[in-house]
Amino acid sequence: MSSDPRDESIQYEGAAGGWGSLKGMSQVFARELSTPAVLETLMRQNKAGGYMCSSCAWGKPKEPHLFEFCENGAKATIWDLTRDRCTPAFFGDHTVTELRSWSDYDLEMQGRLTEPMCYDSASDTYVACSWDEAFEGIARELNALDPKSVVFYASGKASLETSYLYALFARMYGNNNLPDSSNMCHETTSVGLKKVTGSPVGTCLMEDFEHCDAIFYFGQNPGTNSPRFLHPLQEAVKRGCKIIVFNPVREQGLVRFVNPQNPLQMLSGHATELAHMYLQVKPGGDIAALMGLCKHVLALDDAARAAGKPSVLDRDFIDQHTHGFEDFLVAARAADWGEIVRVSGLARSDLEAAADVYAAAENVISVYGMGLTQHVHGSQSIGMLVNLMLMRGNLGRQGAGVSPVRGHSNVQGQRTVGISEKPELVPLDKLAAMFDFTPPRDKGLTTVDACEGIRDGSVQGFVSLGGNFVRAIPDRDVMEPAWRKQALTVYIATKLNRSHLVHGRSSYLLPCLVRAEEDVQASGPQSVSIEDSFSHIYGSFGKRKPADEHLLSELAIVAGIAKATLPTHPKWRWDEWTADYSLVRELIEKTYPDEFHDFNARMFQPGGFYRGNPAHERIWKTDSGKAEFTNPTVMSALGIGDAPGRYHLITMRSNDQFNTTIYGHSDRLRGLEGSREILLINPDEMARAGLQEGDVVSLVGDAGDGVKREVHDLTVTPFNLPDGCLGGYYPEMNPLIPLWYHDEASKTPASKGVPVRIVRAAG
Structure with missing residues (x-):
C-alpha cells in the first residue's frame, strides 16, 4: 500500500467517455421529459445542413461520426428542448x-x-x-x-x-x-496572442491534430468542457503522438478515454491511456514551467552544436520570422532552476524530460484553456508558451501551432x-x-x-x-x-x-x-x-x-x-x-x-468554410512584422504570492455543468457526487491545517484590500491537488474573487489563483 497521503484523496479511476457518459446523457433525458424528436435533433447535431451544438466551440468535422455529439453537447440540447x-x-x-x-x-x-x-x-x-x-x-x-x-x-x-x-x-x-463572455474567459488570448503572433485566435486547423508528434496541454479539461476533443486526442496517441499535460488538477479526461463510438472499447472497457506525462503544476506556475522547458531546450541545442550535430532550434525560422530572440536567450540562460522548481512546483527532472519530448518531436501543438490564462499575469503565460513554440518553428505549418480551446459555441x-x-x-x-x-x-x-x-x-x-x-x-x-x-x-x-x-x-x-x-x-x-x-x-x-x-x-x-x-x-x-x-x-x-x-x-x-488566419500562413501582423519573443517580468502568474496560512483557490466546473448552467450534482470524472458546497484540498495540507474529512469550514478572501469576502459551509474533501492549492466550484466561489484581481493586459478575472484563507466553523 502506498504511503503517499494523496492516495487517500477522492478520485475517479475510470475513463472519460464510456458507459458513464451514456448514463449521464440518459439521466438528463429522462429528467427533462424530452420528446423523441430530440433524438432526431441529436442525429443532425454538428453535421452539414443540420443543427450546430449550442454548447462548446469545438470544430465540426467534414466527415462526421454517426453520433457527432458528446455528453455535454447532448445535455445542452436536451436541456434546451425540455417539456417543462x-x-x-x-x-x-x-x-x-x-x-x-x-x-x-x-x-x-x-x-x-x-x-x-x-x-x-x-x-x-x-x-x-x-x-x-x-x-x-x-x-x-x-x-x-x-x-x-x-x-x-x-x-x-x-x-x-x-x-x-x-x-x-x-x-x-x-x-x-x-x-x-470572452471578457470573463478568453480575452487574455485575444490580447496576449495578438501581441506576439498578430492573431487574436489560435493558429491551428482541425486537421493539424492528424499530423502532430507531441501535444503540450495547459490548464484545460476536455473531459468536462470539450469531450469531442477526446476523439482526435485518442487518434493522435494511437499513432504515437505524446501528450504532456500541465494542470494543477489531475483531470481524468486527459488520463484515459473509452470512446463511446467504438463498440469494441465499450464492450471490453479497455481505455486508451492519453497523457504521456501529467505534471501537476502549482497555480500560476506555468510561466516558470515553460521557462524550464525553454532553458533545457537551449541546453540541448548547446550540446548538439558543441558535438557538431544539427541545431535543436529552428535557426532559419527564428532568423526569418521572429523578433527579440537574442534578448529572450539572455533571460532564459539567466533563469534560476531553483526558482523555476519552487514556483512551478515541479521537479527539474520532470521538466527536462518534458523538454526532451518537445525537442524530439518534429511537429508540436500547444493546447491551453483558462487554467493558463485566468491569472494576473496570464498574458505573460501566453507569451512564454509562444516562446517555446517559436524556438523550433512550431507555428504556421502543418501539424503545429497554438490552439486555445474556446467555451461558448x-x-x-x-x-x-x-x-x-x-x-x-x-x-x-x-x-x-x-x-x-x-x-x-x-x-x-x-x-x-x-x-x-x-x-x-x-x-x-x-x-x-x-x-x-x-x-x-x-x-x-x-x-x-x-x-x-x-x-x-x-x-x-x-x-x-x-x-x-x-x-x-x-x-x-x-x-x-x-x-x-x-x-x-x-x-x-x-x-x-x-x-x-x-x-x-x-x-x-x-x-x-x-x-x-x-x-x-x-x-x-x-x-x-x-x-x-x-x-x-x-x-x-x-x-x-x-x-x-x-x-x-x-x-x-x-x-x-x-x-x-x-x-x-x-x-x-x-466542415464549414475557413475565414482565414494570417498567422497560420506565417504572416505576422505585429508591430515588428514578425512573431515576437517576449521576456517575462515574473516567474509566477499569480498577482498575490504565497504567505503563511494563505492558499490559492482555483475555481472549477463539474462534469454536470456548462458555465453557470447546472445540469445535476454529479461530478463523475472527479469521483464527486452530491453537494457543490465543498472544499477540495490534498491530505497533506489537511493534516498541516488540522482538518479532517467532512469538517465544515469557511473560505475568506486574503487579497489585503480590506474588503470582507466569504463563502461559508464548505465540506472539507480530500483531493489530489498541489500543496498550497484549493479547489471549489464556479460560480459558487465567485464572491471570493476581487473585481480588481484580473489579468493586467486583458482584465480577464484571475479565477485560477484566488488568495484565500481557511476558517473553521464556529463551535
Whole structure:
C-alpha cells in the first residue's frame, strides 16, 4: 500500500467517455421529459445542413461520426428542448425576493420561459406583457439615458447574424460598450496572442491534430468542457503522438478515454491511456514551467552544436520570422532552476524530460484553456508558451501551432463580426458608409469596467443577450446590491437564472427560441451561422417546434428593440433583416469581404468554410512584422504570492455543468457526487491545517484590500491537488474573487489563483 497521503484523496479511476457518459446523457433525458424528436435533433447535431451544438466551440468535422455529439453537447440540447415551461403563472406564485433564495439548478429546472414579462415593483413579481409593450418600454428607458451609461453584453451563444445586428444597434445608439463572455474567459488570448503572433485566435486547423508528434496541454479539461476533443486526442496517441499535460488538477479526461463510438472499447472497457506525462503544476506556475522547458531546450541545442550535430532550434525560422530572440536567450540562460522548481512546483527532472519530448518531436501543438490564462499575469503565460513554440518553428505549418480551446459555441464568432469594446478592431469607417451614421470612436467598457461602472453608478442600463452575467462575475456579494440601483435591465433568455432576479428599477425578461427550434420569419424558415475555435463558419438549421407560440428569435428581439429605440432611417432596415437573415449575411460579407465572401453560398459547406488566419500562413501582423519573443517580468502568474496560512483557490466546473448552467450534482470524472458546497484540498495540507474529512469550514478572501469576502459551509474533501492549492466550484466561489484581481493586459478575472484563507466553523 502506498504511503503517499494523496492516495487517500477522492478520485475517479475510470475513463472519460464510456458507459458513464451514456448514463449521464440518459439521466438528463429522462429528467427533462424530452420528446423523441430530440433524438432526431441529436442525429443532425454538428453535421452539414443540420443543427450546430449550442454548447462548446469545438470544430465540426467534414466527415462526421454517426453520433457527432458528446455528453455535454447532448445535455445542452436536451436541456434546451425540455417539456417543462416557466410561465407567467409561475411568477404569480413566487416573488422575485423569494426566488433569489433558490439554487441555480432549481431555477433552470422550471423550464423554458414562454412570454415577455416586465418587473412589477408593487407585487415584486414579473408580469406578462406584449412584445410591443416590452419594446416600447425598453426604448423609452434607453432614450431617457445617456448612451454612454448603457452596456450591451453578449454571451457566447448568439449567432453571427444576431451578433452583427446587436453590435450595430449599440453603435447606432451611441456606444462601444460591448463586453461579452470572452471578457470573463478568453480575452487574455485575444490580447496576449495578438501581441506576439498578430492573431487574436489560435493558429491551428482541425486537421493539424492528424499530423502532430507531441501535444503540450495547459490548464484545460476536455473531459468536462470539450469531450469531442477526446476523439482526435485518442487518434493522435494511437499513432504515437505524446501528450504532456500541465494542470494543477489531475483531470481524468486527459488520463484515459473509452470512446463511446467504438463498440469494441465499450464492450471490453479497455481505455486508451492519453497523457504521456501529467505534471501537476502549482497555480500560476506555468510561466516558470515553460521557462524550464525553454532553458533545457537551449541546453540541448548547446550540446548538439558543441558535438557538431544539427541545431535543436529552428535557426532559419527564428532568423526569418521572429523578433527579440537574442534578448529572450539572455533571460532564459539567466533563469534560476531553483526558482523555476519552487514556483512551478515541479521537479527539474520532470521538466527536462518534458523538454526532451518537445525537442524530439518534429511537429508540436500547444493546447491551453483558462487554467493558463485566468491569472494576473496570464498574458505573460501566453507569451512564454509562444516562446517555446517559436524556438523550433512550431507555428504556421502543418501539424503545429497554438490552439486555445474556446467555451461558448460562438464566442469567437461574435468578436469576428463586431462585438468588441475596442473600436480599433471594428471597421467603423465601413459601417459609417454602409449605414449613414457616425459610429462612436471612444473605447467601450469591458466586463470589469462595466462592473465598476455599475458599482459607482455611472452605468445605468444593462442589456443582456443571453448569459447569466450577475452570477458569473467576481465580487458578487458587492455587485448585487449595486446592480439593483440601475434604471434598466433587459434579459434575453431561454430559462430563468439568477441574473434575472437581480434587476434594475425597470426590468424586462424576454424569452427567445433556442438554436434547435424552427425559426420562421416572413420569407420562410431561417438558418443561422456560428464560428468554431478553428475559425471555420457553419450554418445551423433548427427543426423542432418552438416551446411556445409567443417566443421570438434572438435576432427578432434585437431588431425589435433597435427599431423602437432608434429614429427611422432608410438604410436601417430592421423589418427586412428580421424577415430574411440572408440579408444580414450579405451585410456581414460586405463589412468583412475577405473572410465572408460568398457567405450565403458557403455556409452549409461540409466542415464549414475557413475565414482565414494570417498567422497560420506565417504572416505576422505585429508591430515588428514578425512573431515576437517576449521576456517575462515574473516567474509566477499569480498577482498575490504565497504567505503563511494563505492558499490559492482555483475555481472549477463539474462534469454536470456548462458555465453557470447546472445540469445535476454529479461530478463523475472527479469521483464527486452530491453537494457543490465543498472544499477540495490534498491530505497533506489537511493534516498541516488540522482538518479532517467532512469538517465544515469557511473560505475568506486574503487579497489585503480590506474588503470582507466569504463563502461559508464548505465540506472539507480530500483531493489530489498541489500543496498550497484549493479547489471549489464556479460560480459558487465567485464572491471570493476581487473585481480588481484580473489579468493586467486583458482584465480577464484571475479565477485560477484566488488568495484565500481557511476558517473553521464556529463551535
